[in-house]
Amino acid sequence: MKEQNPFTHTYGMAGQAYIDMGWSRKAIENFSYEHPTEYVYKIVGVRGSGKTVVMSDIMKHFRSENCTESGWLVYDLSSARDPLHTLVSYLSKEKFALSCKRISNIKAGANLGVINAEFSSNSPDPDRYYDDEVELDGFLDQAFAKGKRILVCIDDIARTDEVVAFCSVYAKYIRAEKPIYFVCTGLFKNLDAIGRVKNLTFFRRAASINVGALSDVSITNKYRKLLNLDMPEARRLAKMTKGYAYAYQVLGSLYFDKTEKDSEETLLIDFDDQLFSQSYEKIWEELTTGEKEVVKIMIDHKVRQEIEQRMENPSSLSEYRNSLLKGGIIKETGRGEIDFNLPRFEDYVRNFCLD
Numbered sequence: 001m002k003e004q005n006p007f008t009h010t011y012g013m014a015g016q017a018y019i020d021m022g023w024s025r026k027a028i029e030n031f032s033y034e035h036p037t038e039y040v041y042k043i044v045g046v047r048g049s050g051k052t053v054v055m056s057d058i059m060k061h062f063r064s065e066n067c068t069e070s071g072w073l074v075y076d077l078s079s080a081r082d083p084l085h086t087l088v089s090y091l092s093k094e095k096f097a098l099s100c101k102r103i104s105n106i107k108a109g110a111n112l113g114v115i116n117a118e119f120s121s122n123s124p125d126p127d128r129y130y131d132d133e134v135e136l137d138g139f140l141d142q143a144f145a146k147g148k149r150i151l152v153c154i155d156d157i158a159r160t161d162e163v164v165a166f167c168s169v170y171a172k173y174i175r176a177e178k179p180i181y182f183v184c185t186g187l188f189k190n191l192d193a194i195g196r197v198k199n200l201t202f203f204r205r206a207a208s209i210n211v212g213a214l215s216d217v218s219i220t221n222k223y224r225k226l227l228n229l230d231m232p233e234a235r236r237l238a239k240m241t242k243g244y245a246y247a248y249q250v251l252g253s254l255y256f257d258k259t260e261k262d263s264e265e266t267l268l269i270d271f272d273d274q275l276f277s278q279s280y281e282k283i284w285e286e287l288t289t290g291e292k293e294v295v296k297i298m299i300d301h302k303v304r305q306e307i308e309q310r311m312e313n314p315s316s317l318s319e320y321r322n323s324l325l326k327g328g329i330i331k332e333t334g335r336g337e338i339d340f341n342l343p344r345f346e347d348y349v350r351n352f353c354l355d
Contacts, residue, residue, distance in 0.1 A: 006226050007253035009274075012052035012155070014245075017226060017252055019218045023209050024057040031062070031151065031181050038207045039174045043185040045211030046328030046342070047286075048246030048279045051185040052155050054211055058183055062151050071147045079157045079184075083166040084132045087152060091139035096146045133169050140173070140180065150180040157184040159193040167194065171202050187286070188326040212328070213243025213341075222248075227255050240271075242343040250274045272344060280348045283329070290320045292353070295329070299350050304336040 006016035027041045041058075045051045062072045075090045077083040091097055143150060152170075157163060173180050184191075195204030216238055223234040237255065241247040254267050287295065294317065297310050304321075308314040321338065324330045331341040340346045 005253055005256045007249045007256055009249065009253065009278075012056055014050065014053045014249075017222055017249060018053070019214050019222060019245075019248070020057075021211075021214060021218075023054045023211055024061070026207075026209060027058050027183060028061050031149075036181065039180075040182045040203065040206035041184075041209055042191050042203075042206050043183065043209045043211060044188050044191060044326075045185075046244075047187070047283050048244060049211045049328060050214075050245035051211050053245070054209065055153055055155060055183055055185050059151070059153055070149075072149050072151065073143065074151045075153070077152060077154050079154050079160065079163055082162040083152075083154060084136065084162065084169055087166075088132050088135050088139065091136070091143065094139075094143070096142045096148075097139055136169065140178065144178060148179075152180065152182050154182075154184040156190075157186040157194065158190040159197070163194065164197050164200070167197075167200050167203055171200065174202055188328075189286075189323065211245075214241075214245055214248055216243060219243065219248055223252060223255075226252065240343060242341070244342055246279050247271075247275060247343045272347065275344060276348045276352070280342070280345060283342075283345075284349070284353060287329075288320070288323075290316055291324055291329075294320045294324060295349055296354060298330070298338065298340065299346060299354070302333070302337050302339055304338070 008015035008017070023043075027038075030036045030038050043051045043054050059074050059076060061067065062074050073094070075087055077086050140150070154163075170180075170182060191203075194200060197203075219238040219241060220231070220234045223229055223237050224231065227234070227237075229237070237251060241251055251271055254270055258267060284292070290313075293311060294307060297307050301307055301310065304317070308317050311317055321330070325332065325338075328341055329345070330338050333339045
């Protein structure tokens, strides 16, 4: 049987080729204290940088046997649904909640009533008395009374009415210093949009874990070990990835499956195909019109002054430049120059985005 490919394309996984940059350690250490100094961590980075892997590492730690036995509960919620309602549903299935009665409504075209009611009522409209926030308060009181500590995680968070409602309710638990902690991943602009919502100042000020480039040394050594390459060749491949986690996995996977019939040119075509279609198309789609204008100009001009001269509204360069920098698309190279931060992204823009 052929040896298993240690590299992976699976979203949120790093496989055997995982390179630990220590990004998760900060949150793990803080939450492990009896009185953590931070309640919230925002994991920020460009798409494909490994944000979800970092969050998964944090969840894995607190789902370990030692943490579970010490009272940790970990809930992975979806930002595409209603996080507040989902958290209530998860808590309702815990042993401490099953031993208590709670409100639960059944609907099937018409109201069939209330089952397992926390109190009895002759009201013809029991839904009028149900509220997720009130229900959550009750479950959390039961959890904390049992010595539980709770970690809530949301991947790829974005501003929606449901997410805003969840954050608004969560804020009061921080004020009350309750042992419920929150970790989320997201693009800079999505996290910034949530932080700008009135009364969500806590989210704007929350600690950030910036997921950047993987270590060039670590990538080189992984390629040497997993691909059985000599130092010069491993170093050459590592440089091609620019430390971009998704590129590291894709290139490693292609070279692991490489046969004698596969030429370097063929592998690079496949490399571009996967980077462009699986990552860069989405990144480009999410850029604003102004950001796209700057990126297009950067194909031939990397100096600030030259970019300003070619923009329709030169005064807006700082705004777009800052958002591209914080979004991980570009980087500063010194002396008023900027360059692309992602491998072969310039080729993608030149070949597919200038029309």
